[in-house]
Amino acid sequence: xxxxxxxxxxxxxxxxVFVTLIVLALLIxxxxxxxxxxxxxxxxxxxxPAKAQTSQAAKTASGGSAAVQAKPQQSEEEIAAIIAAVxxxxxxxxxxxxxxxxxxxxx
Numbered sequence: 001x002x003x004x005x006x007x008x009x010x011x012x013x014x015x016x017v018f019v020t021l022i023v024l025a026l027l028i029x030x031x032x033x034x035x036x037x038x039x040x041x042x043x044x045x046x047x048x049p050a051k052a053q054t055s056q057a058a059k060t061a062s063g064g065s066a067a068v069q070a071k072p073q074q075s076e077e078e079i080a081a082i083i084a085a086v087x088x089x090x091x092x093x094x095x096x097x098x099x100x101x102x103x104x105x106x107x
Contacts, residue, residue: 074102 001009082102087094 083097083099087097
């Protein structure tokens with residue numbers, strides 16, 4: 001085998017490996033999106049106590065219809081972070097959320 005033939009074989013082998021890796025990466029991303037759309041995935045496998053703490057906020061967020069009533073010690077940044085977390089957990093866009101109140105749940 002000559003040097004040019006060896007280079008062609010080597011480059012075609014590396015190209016095959018990289019194309020296969022790219023296809024696998026795309027399949028993983030696609031599968032992740034499909035599973036998230038079906039509600040199966042990372043968020044549904046969290047521990048029950050974490051769900052219990054945020055389920056009250058998510059229920060309020062999904063059906064509530066009033067402005068945010070914050071305690072004096074809560075900053076606007078904390079309120080924004082809480083609303084973003086509730087939106088992400090409940091998968092309801094922030095624009096559709098109206099939080100009634102924010103109450104700390106003590107353990």
